[in-house]
Amino acid sequence: MSQNPAATPAPDQPAGAEILLRALKEQGVEVIFGYPGGAVLPIYDAIFNQNAIRHILVRHEQAAVHAAEGYARSTGKVGVVLVTSGPGATNAVTGLVDALMDSIPIVCLTGQVPTHLIGNDAFQEADTTGITRPASKHNYLVKRSEDLARVVHEAFYVARAGRPGPVVIDLPKDILIGPAPYTPAATTPHRSYRPQIEPDASQIAKAVALLKSAKRPVIYTGGGVINAGPAASTALRALVRKTGFPCTSTLMGLGAYPAGDPLFLGMLGMHGTYEANWAMHDCDVMLNIGARFDDRVTGRLNAFSPGSRKIHIDIDSSSINKNVPVEIPVVADAGRAIEAILAAWDTDPAEIDRPAITAWWRQIDAWRGIDCLRFTQDMTKGAIIKPQYAVQRLYDITRELQKKTFITTEVGQHQMWAAQYFGFDAPNRWMTSGGLGTMGYGLPAAMGVQVAHPDALVIDIAGEASILMNIQEMSTLSQYRLPVKVFILNNQYMGMVRQWQELLHGARYSESYTAALPDFVKLADSFHGVGLRAKSVDELDDVIREMISLDRTVIADICVDEKENCFPMIPSGAPHNEMILGPEHGTSLQIGGAKSLTDEGLALV
């Protein structure tokens, strides 16, 4: 059955490039983000002759991958990238690692010199499979025409199956030019790669029993819930409401549970809320769904949630017991596991300890009472804008206008403020570079989102330093009339670097100030977009409203307080209960705030 009669090359067959496109169409590909070059010209020829697949011409290959990530994360589909050999492939590497760290399904097609030249240091040759091996979930070098179609189909399967990730297919030019047979996607399971999707029933039963016995439970969710699709978010909501247990989320998981819900404690981790981190520290039972005990979440490992019994649901067994030992591992798709817990919940006769849970909520409400995200905005005319206030107004106004809104970010303080002050109520609306922390991610990611959702409001909440890392994509945005909004929290500094220098390096602001920044209003103009600026608090709302109302690419340059820091903060290597609160709470930004910050902590990133 799997034997295909056309599985050998014959002269009358179409060129490899045509076969490639046919396979992409069978995989449901609608858009490719790419950049041409000598090695991939045959593919560009094939693209020229058809209309089914749209090609978006980026201005840098790194941006092609981030755009595909934005596309993938906002749609649940696989994002597709096409780049040439040598520098095209090496430029894509940052994007690939970003997608690997954040588990985003990508198929990246790279050109390669013809097979007979491989290994000869030919022009624009790079050992792409060698370079991308640790940068991808899997990669292929297609050396025989008869493998081409099969490899393409397999790459899509591998990219989305199990824990998703980027897959690279290196395509020598002779394979693209020569005749190749077509093989449809296999209907039989993959030979060796078959991730476990369904949870083990006995593990689920143990998990339910432990959850029901909890006196101080917490549900800690991550990007795995988003990756498991909207059904997983629906199941999570049902579980949290059924149990009445508090729920917190990692940066990558925001939106899976609605931010405005009283059972939600906000984000946890280094810049997470006081209540979320304390609940994690003091809980007696922790249910981790699709998160990976990242160091940004755990703080100092030996002080992480010392008294809790832990359940960990993850589709990737290597994430379980990697950093934090857990008592009940469940290897499964997050959505399926939550559904199984819901089903088992009703059949298990035990009751939860209501009085204990009520007492636990009283404790949590006391922590909440600290109001850790409080800040003061001076509302007098001409007053400087607080970055937190800018994000909060952006959120309020988009909500008031009831626009379907997607937010991307760059990396730095603005990213954390976006996570803290923009309330996400639905999955797949929030795209940020979590694992790799790639400055320059947000603009191309927004581009990919806007391509997938032409009528939605797509905003990149940016820093003035990060935005310059892929600013060339303004040109792509204007070419395709993609009305992405760039909302720069312009503090003139690499704010997050400046904050660490202030906190940990004696306020020696070494190279964290960018002199000679561009005039972002003129810059927008030169890229055929619209530039707006808010210099003081009284100008903010008008700028936000105008930005949203324009059906154009807009850069809104929001001049914010240069000295503002991002709180709460758990310095690297400190335990959760040594969180530093901001000046609003009377804590001065002194290193003594984190008592046990050691030299070892200082060495951490």
Added chain:
Amino acid sequence: MPTTPHQRSAIISVLVENEAGILARVIGLFTGRGYNIDSLTVAPVDPAANHSRINIVTSGTDMVIEQIKSQLDRLVQVYRVADLSMQGPHVARELALIKMVCKGADRVEALRLAEAFRASVIDATLESFVFEMTGSTGKLDAFIDLMRGLGLAEVSRTGVAAIARGTTTI
């Protein structure tokens, strides 16, 4: 009182698709994540099914060895991963080729020891010979140590191949 986590040695066997890149991926996994490789062997074991087997001798805490297994298991071309040292009784063997350059009393003594260790002579000249020896890593180590004082010139070892005892298969 802080306890240092117990380190143990493990023999991990991996059944893989015999494809370009798989060995590089396995080795890259070990170097990239800082795991130890004490020895590594790889060879096709079922050409019809296109299967190869990789045997890795490594060491680490139980948690690290579990990690190694899970990390290997999620590679696309990996069929099965087994920790033979945990799974039950197993046999592990290594082959060594040992070149001796010596004469006179040393030569006689080396040959006498070889007989006791069941090493066979597979090449000989008047000044040299090559022993072939199969056994556990410890037995090979012991023999090679004895040879050091008797004119040991060169050693070539395969690394460990291992398999479970009884009816159990990978």
